[in-house]
Amino acid sequence: MKTGKVIILGSGPAGCTAAIYAARAGLSPVIISGPVPGGQLTKTSAIENWPGEKSISGYDLMEKLMDHAKSLGTEFISDTIVSADFSGRPLVLRSENETYETQALIIATGAEPRWLGLPSEAKFMGNGVSACATCDGFFYRDQDTAVVGGGNTALSDALYLANLARQVYLIHRRDEFRAEKTLADRVQEKVKEGKITLVLNAEVKEILGNDLSGVSGIKAAFKDGTEKEIPVTGVFVAIGHLPNSSIFANLLETDHGIVKTGYGAYKTGTSVPGVFAAGDVQDPLYRQAITSAGTGCMAAQDAARYLKEAGIA
Incomplete structure (x- = not known):
């Protein structure tokens, strides 16, 4: 059994940025990286619209983001979640060999090719x-x-x-x-x-x-x-992507697989309190690395505020 205040699913721009902000808030975040550490962006040969980088490969950019998150104390776990239980507290996640419990969850699982x-x-x-x-x-x-x-x-x-x-x-x-x-x-x-x-x-x-x-x-x-x-x-x-949200289909409000956000007082809040979403899994429109990173930042701050208001952090 692995426990944590904040668990982040996914290690792309959204997940890593969420971890950076959560770590700076003293929440000791844990990233469960999924099957592709660094996410789909690692397969992109050249990125020319990331601020401050005239041209950088997706792999190199994600190496920088993951190293930044690790330097602040983020724990990375190579595992894939196959089911979840949001019926009580703490929130429960399960892989084939491990069970995880967390007070706040940030879903940043991205999307797969269509x-x-x-x-x-x-x-x-x-x-x-x-x-x-x-x-x-x-x-x-x-x-x-x-x-x-x-x-x-x-x-x-x-x-x-x-x-x-x-x-x-x-x-x-x-x-x-x-x-x-x-x-x-x-x-x-x-x-x-x-x-x-x-x-x-x-x-x-x-x-x-x-x-x-x-x-x-x-x-x-x-x-x-x-x-x-x-x-x-x-x-x-190259006709688009499908959000990696199938395991949450009966747990969260979704729209064609896109996790719906904006519930309560939290821009990244989902239909379940304490569960937040960032990046391509909740963004069917912009789908850019920088906007994913931006929503990762938002999700971490929303999670920190949620935990503080709940008296947990």
Whole structure:
């Protein structure tokens, strides 16, 4: 049995920032890091919008944040919570091998990639289909690839692959991108250079290939009813993320998996007193490292105030 005043689930920007503020408030926070220490950001090759860092890899940024939290006394535990009980006090969390009790909980579990849901996508997962260009792009050097999506992640992936692959087909179901203008402008520059080809108003209907050599192409279906086969050896899916909140589905108020916050006097408070949420697990709109860090700061201060008002801290 492990106990603590404040337990933080997740070690991404939200979790680490929450730990830094909780530690400075004297709450001796414990971070349960989950399956990926540092979170999904560790898979990002270059971050150019973190204040004070003109360009830094996601891995290096998270190393800095985790080291900062550790230097203030935050305890990191490598474990994954599989169930929770919020019916009494203290709050109870359980992994496969351990039980944790805490007076205040900050959920900063982030989100996971959303997939297309095609049988052919599942068939070629890890054999030509990926959700992480920075992880797997190296394997497609001088080959033709496709990126599916129109947000920041999709355009960033396309730009990253454009420096490795022979050709990048950027497939988006609309005729305009949802990404930041700076990213869209960079993509247009690569289009002019002949490194990126835009395939707009189209969706991936099927991923083509065979068991022996993997992906050989995609079948794109356009809004006008036409279809086209595009030869590629790698398909990178970047159509959004699903919040890691399934274990809280029957415990907290959620909206399509997004943990709802703003209850009571706490901006990050959930529907259960003493439980707070920060980062992508409660943010379906901004989804930036810096906004995740900001809500982590807010959650730690809300938790500190909650514990003080409850006479615990």
